[in-house]
Amino acid sequence: MNMTSLPALDALEKTELIETDAVVIGAGPCGLFAVFELGLLDIKAHVIDILDRPGGQCAELYPEKPIYDVPALPVVSGQELTDRLMEQIKPFAPVFHFSERIDALSRTGDGRFRLTSDAGTEFLAKVIVVAAGGGSFTPKRPPLEGIEGYEGKSVFYSVRKMETMRGRDVVIVGGGDSALDWTLNLAPIAKSLTLVHRRDEFRAAPHSVEKMRKLVAEASVRLLIGQVTTLEGEAGQLSSLVVKTAGGPERVPCNAMLPFFGLTMKLGPVADWGLNLHENLIHVDTERFESSEKGIFAIGDINWYPGKLKLILSGFHEAALMAQAAHKVVYPGKKLLFQYTTSSSSLQKKLGVK
Numbered sequence: 001m002n003m004t005s006l007p008a009l010d011a012l013e014k015t016e017l018i019e020t021d022a023v024v025i026g027a028g029p030c031g032l033f034a035v036f037e038l039g040l041l042d043i044k045a046h047v048i049d050i051l052d053r054p055g056g057q058c059a060e061l062y063p064e065k066p067i068y069d070v071p072a073l074p075v076v077s078g079q080e081l082t083d084r085l086m087e088q089i090k091p092f093a094p095v096f097h098f099s100e101r102i103d104a105l106s107r108t109g110d111g112r113f114r115l116t117s118d119a120g121t122e123f124l125a126k127v128i129v130v131a132a133g134g135g136s137f138t139p140k141r142p143p144l145e146g147i148e149g150y151e152g153k154s155v156f157y158s159v160r161k162m163e164t165m166r167g168r169d170v171v172i173v174g175g176g177d178s179a180l181d182w183t184l185n186l187a188p189i190a191k192s193l194t195l196v197h198r199r200d201e202f203r204a205a206p207h208s209v210e211k212m213r214k215l216v217a218e219a220s221v222r223l224l225i226g227q228v229t230t231l232e233g234e235a236g237q238l239s240s241l242v243v244k245t246a247g248g249p250e251r252v253p254c255n256a257m258l259p260f261f262g263l264t265m266k267l268g269p270v271a272d273w274g275l276n277l278h279e280n281l282i283h284v285d286t287e288r289f290e291s292s293e294k295g296i297f298a299i300g301d302i303n304w305y306p307g308k309l310k311l312i313l314s315g316f317h318e319a320a321l322m323a324q325a326a327h328k329v330v331y332p333g334k335k336l337l338f339q340y341t342t343s344s345s346s347l348q349k350k351l352g353v354k
């Protein structure tokens, strides 16, 4: 395919306005359970996460580690807990927006909130549930001169839409699960795909490594053992990069570089939303789990109150009480009847129980 016929990658970002009852910021265990508690009270939610999958710390930091203190599950891995929560919230059909970070939020004239993501998606919501955990998972930037000038134009730390990579010379750098998963996913649609890793050993799941080696053997993927030393291009558009290998420097054609060097956790944009903070955590009350701003709730690791314990089970309890309070904002004046899922036919209907 002729590269000149391809649109600039940063021009493919979307801009849309989504109206909803609730926006949940963070798809960690507490954000996911919030969808369930809100759903039981007829509050529809959109969920946004910087990561490209649900589960927050459980899925990103310890997917295979056992957790022993989730009630009624004597042992459950981080990934299994995530999978079970996703199953539990299915009846409420939440809309997920992965690989997007909520950067800004403000109140509109009619009392709702306008939220903007770094991908240009805009939300209008009656309530916000901040379930941002330890803050934004932020990708580690490779130490390459001038890389900032290419970021968002031809260097990307996540892939929002696979189609944007069609027909491009893609270079993926790294040896973990993200690098290998994207190598397998993008190989069929990229014009060329080169995987660069500093050694011929990979931290990714063995079956992904096996599949990647198969693609290398079939010449669908090129594997280069070495380190990227130089980026070459103009006005933010990469044309090639230089990789230092044992056999000397190699120039690789490249229109899109995807470095996967791991993630660090930073408080990120939460600090700029004008909420009362206690040592970088959102100060909430313990009746409603509401912040200093009416209609903005905070649950899970991101909140603080006297006696707070950063445990998953604490976040689950907080989600239940938060939803009761959110109902008053979403449906002002409407009486809320307290009901058990075991005995309420209306709750069971919402859950799709037959």
Ligand SMILES: Cc1cc2nc3c(=O)[nH]c(=O)nc-3n(C[C@H](O)[C@H](O)[C@H](O)COP(=O)(O)OP(=O)(O)OC[C@H]3O[C@@H](n4cnc5c(N)ncnc54)[C@H](O)[C@@H]3O)c2cc1C
Binding pocket: 025, 026, 027, 028, 029, 030, 031, 032, 048, 049, 050, 051, 055, 056, 057, 058, 061, 062, 066, 067, 068, 069, 100, 101, 102, 103, 131, 132, 133, 134, 135, 136, 137, 268, 269, 270, 299, 300, 301, 302, 310, 311, 312, 313, 315
């Ligand atoms: C190694 C380890 C072991 C642990 N073991 C246990 C245990 O045994 N039992 C236990 O109860 N707890 C355990 N924990 C703690 C537990 O994982 C946390 O309490 C839990 O993950 C908190 O959930 P959360 O939903 O509040 O936040 P997180 O899991 O941190 O998820 C928050 C999500 O919000 C996203 N986010 C943040 N800011 C934004 C933004 N601006 N826009 C979009 N998305 C955003 C992040 O990307 C993240 O995915 C452990 C933690 C670690 C690191």
